[in-house]
Amino acid sequence: MSSVPNIQAFLNRMSNGHDAPAADRVCLALQSAMLGQGLSDAAVLIRQALRVDDVRRGVSGPSSEGEHTRAWLDVPRGAGALDRVPWHLFGLEVGDQGTHVRVRARPWVPDWIDLGRESAVDRDVSDTRVVRREESVRGDPFLSMIDEEFRTYRTPGQRTAVRSALLAEPGSTLVVNLPTGGGKTLAMLAPAVLQPADGSTSIVVVPTVALALDQERRYANQHPGSPPTAYHGELSPSEKSEFVRRISIGAQPVVFTNPEAVVTALSRPLTDVAAGGRLRLLAVDEAHVVSSWGDGFRPNFHALAGFRTHLLRESVRAGHEPFRTILASATLTEDTLKLLQALFGAPGPFDHIGAPMVRPEPTFWATPVASSDVRDERLLETLRHLPRPAIVYTTLRDERTARPDTLTPDRLSRLAATGGFRRFAVVDGASSTSKREHVLGALRDTPDAPASVDLVFATSAFGLGIDVPDIKTVVHACVPEGLDRYYQEVGRAGRDGRPSISIVLPTSGDMDVASSLASPRYITADRARDRWNAMIRSAEFLEGGLVRLPLTAVPTDLDAHTDYNERWNLFTVSLLARAGALSWDFSLAGHSAEPEQMRDDRGWLTVRLLRGDHQAESFWSGVVEPVRSASAERGGEGLQALKSAMSGRDCAGALIAQHYTLQSPDFATVCLPSCGGCGYCRASGRGRWSSPSPRPKGIELHRDMQASKLYGLATKGRWGPRLIVGLRSEDCHSQRRMRRVVRTLLAAGQIRLLVVPQSVADAAMDWLPGPSGNEAPTMLMELEDFDPVSEVGVPTLAFIPEGVDPSLLLEGSSRSSLVVVLVPDELCSGKDERPVMDMDAAYRIEDLEQVL
Structure with a gap:
């Protein structure tokens, strides 16, 4: 978004009649406003730029702000229709400067919101600093083969998810549960891109065409000359036919598409691929949609589960190895995970990599229940003061069934039009796929295509696949039926890691609608x-x-x-x-x-x-009813938790974390809390706080180690098989010698993970061989970051240099079928300084090289 000086320069050029091409949403809105279209839209964006400038310079509260310190814009008189803007409605003060009007922004301090100890509702969201923790860790060498931009993992959780995806067994289902922005997509891409077999196909199902096209661009950049990989409804008939032909002849290694295409146009060619043993992977993003309700209902997402069963049956019937399945989501509840297991669990195993964490970007605000007239006034005031892009959600779509004191997207659009807004769009369950894609494109702001939409009025249908990183505001002109839907919709904002804001503006009718949806969500x-x-x-x-x-x-x-x-x-x-x-x-x-x-x-x-x-009656009363009642109870708990967050009785971040914590013994996972600010925290004077990313356990690789030449030489440590290999000290400093030794041990021990000190990690990149066939590529990890309790369970080679105690690894690992410890042959261990080479199963590399 343009800075205040850039906006001033643009205004000056426009008012002087000079050519001034619009480079972003602000300038495009100003161009329209000068022609009398969307004056309110332009005023809000001017306010946003001024508030960002004030907060950046520390001028954030009414008590500390004087006219000489607040940022301003000089709007030339005669600048088209801008002369008609009622600036005061948008929290903007004006001063007459003769040839121009000087505009400054006031902090938004409405008397109908309890500020607690906060200085202004819009202070935090006007701060453009990144508030998401920087927790990147060293990337594996193979990441650059997926995309040259990938050099690190965003979090330890993403690292575990990607590695687990590469190690997943045939026929298995891996659920990747990472927060939005945590990099779930990479876990789906890695096995599709890095483990192709000749003539094979991997299917990556994404919720929108825009995401499919984005993945196609990434893939094409890394694989020049590759065929198109995004299959969608906007392709021409000849392009679709050619796509199907490539799938049929084994010339389409990867397909990015939506669920509708998979279970319709692509169902027969994919059946043939599975029957021929050429289907490698089925990956599904936003998998939690299978339990969706309301206007976000996507029946073809549900059909994917049955289609997967069909494909597995065709593959196994023909005598082929079953393909792997990856399901990704950022918002998995206990109930949803159990449903995924019921629908996608066979043949197994069904594994869950969970590193859920409440996102730190949103601040949470809610007002007391009000009449519809008062709520409408508050909503217009909110739209005049909070930054863009913004989404306003409602629950109901159908005008015929909506109560007088509830809102629908169409009612919202009429209300916004009376307030002078024009740069908005409406999306609900009746909107076509092409319309949703068009709105997404119009909401994105790029230099080549400045955003023409700042505001979207929507139901939950406008949720999946919203990859617009800079959405700032989410308003609920309704009460969601539970914490799950609420948090998913709040999560559409702040994906760039910067502060966002959520505000709920309820009426009593909204409360009634939420209760009616939550209570019978699982019908009697x-x-x-x-x-x-x-x-x-x-x-x-x-x-x-x-x-x-x-x-x-x-x-x-x-x-x-x-x-x-x-x-x-x-x-x-x-x-x-x-x-x-x-x-x-x-x-x-x-x-x-x-x-x-x-x-x-x-x-x-x-x-x-x-x-x-x-x-039978006995089946429904004795089997179905206990399942139904347990699910209904959890649905009611979700609404009660949301009401508690809205009232400020409890911390919103803590309640959300509790909601997404999984209690089942098979998938026990704690969701860690964060809070960008809520009624409870503001009342207690607590500022934004966040937890570090969780470090989940990776999957364990179960394989027959009898073919490993090193396994037969190992001894049984306290936790697992262990082998020590000694190397002359001078050889430890020879890059050429280390490359040869490491590659020899990797091959002889079927090693999949190399652990080295941080000081030699860069050099160790050259020690590793390139990927081979369908095997998972070798992973690289720094010794200082290695945790044998949580790391993926694979045969591991650890290089321990002089001055480092190897005790941690000398007893093997309960999660690894073999641990090989490579050490200088004079290294000692423990308090008693015992020479490592005097221990059981310790061999000098020269001796091993003679028999390997």
């Missing part, structure tokens, strides 16, 4: 049974024991099908999946071989029944 067992019977009565029974269920089936007491009827039906099927009564599946029966003539499966879901008593 009797009601679910009615829906199930309606679907079974109209189902199609296919070959192989599969059943095609109509999600549009209407229970006998309802008059007609609606969007929400389909969602309740899908929740009924999900409930039965949790209860073990069915698994989701897929069938190509009735599908044309031509992608463009595929049967439209919208409104249908294919499943496999696992119990014959699925209509």
Whole structure:
């Protein structure tokens, strides 16, 4: 965004009639405002620039600000329609300077918000400094093969996730649970890019076309001359046909696409790829959508689980090794993870790499419940004072069912228009994919394409795949039905690591809507049974024991099908999946071989029944009801937690952390709290605080070590097999000798991880061989950062130089099938200074080289 001096220069050029091309959203808005279009939009952006300048210079509160210190802009008189801007409505003070109007910004201190000990609502969000911790760690050598920009991991959690993805077993499912901005995408890209087999294909499913195109650009930069990799609806028919042809002949190593394409146009060619043993990987971003509710409902995300089952069946039936699956998400609750396991767990193993942490960027604000008229006034005031880009969320979309004291995106747009705003867009569940993509593009601000949209009025449908890094403001003109949806939507802002702001403006009607959605989110067992019977009565029974269920089936007491009827039906099927009564599946029966003539499966879901008593009263009361009641209880707890955060009774960051902490013994994971500021913290005078990123356990590689030449020489340490290799001290300083020794030991021990002191880590990059075949490339780690308890469990080679005690590694590791310790042959260990080479299973490298 332009600085105050740059905006001043632009205004001067424009007012003097000179050519002034717009380079960003501010200048483009000013151009329109001078023509009388979007005066309010321009005023807000001017305010934003002034407040950023004031906060940057430490002029942040009303008591410390004088006219001589606050930043200003001189708006020339006669600068088009800008003369008509009611500056005071936007918290802007004006002074008459003759030929121009001098504009300064006041801090926003509304009397209807409890500031606690904060000086102004917009102080923190006007600070452009990065507040996300810098926690990068050394990257593995192979990262540059994915993208030349990758030299480090953002966090230890990302490192563990990427390494685990490369080590995942055939047929396994790996869930990557990292916070937004934590680098989940790299964990999906690594195995797709680094472990291709001749003629194989890896599928990476992303929620938007924009993300698919972004990954295509990255891949093309690293693989010049490669074919297009993004499959989407905007391709021409000939481009789609050519894409399918490349998949069919084994000339398409990677495909980036959305779930809709996977289960429709690409379903048959991908089936053929799986049957031919050429499908390497299925990776799905935003996997938590399978438990989504409301306007963010994406039925094809749910269908992915059944399609995966179908692909696995085709692969195994033909005698091939099953492909790997990676599921990525930033917001996994206990309930969602269990559903993912039910839908994606087979054949296994099902592993979870979790490093969840509450993000430190957002400040949390909420106002008391107000009447609709008062809320509308507050909303307009909020839109006039808070920075852009901004999103305003509502719960309801349909004007016919919305209460008078609730808002819909259309009602919001009409309200904004009365306030003089023009640079906004509306997105809800009825919006087409192309419209969502267009709005995303218009919201992004680049020098080549300045943003034409600053404000989006939306339901939860505008959530997945929003990769606009500089969104500053999220307003809830509603009350979300739980902490889960609330935090996901708040998380659309601040992705650049800079402060963002969230504010909730509720009415009593909003509270009622939230309660109605939260309480029956998992419908009663009797009601679910009615829906199930309606679907079974109209189902199609296919070959192989599969059943095609109509999600549009209407229970006998309802008059007609609606969007929400389909969602309740899908929740009924999900409930039965949790209860073990069915698994989701897929069938190509009735599908044309031509992608463009595929049967439209919208409104249908294919499943496999696992119990014959699925209509019995005893099954619904004894099996389904306990699952339903437990899920319903958690849904109610989510709304209560949100209300507690809104009221300031508890810290919002602590409540969110509690919500995403997983208690299940199989996946026990603590979400670490952070808070950019909330009612509770402001009242106690506590500023922004954050936790360090978690360090999750990596997966353990289970392999037969009998083929390892070093394994047979190792001794059993307290924690696992261990071997000591001694090297002459002078050889430890020879780059050529170290390269030869390390590569010999790596090959002989089937080593996958090299651990070295930080002082030689750069030199050690040259010791490693390049990737070979489908094996996971060798990983490199600094000794000072090595934790044998949490690091991926693989055969490990550790180089311990003179002056470092090797005791930590001399007992092996419970997570590694072999630890080889490479030491100078005169090194001693422990308090008793015992020579390492006098220990069991200690060999000089010269002796080993003769037998290896």
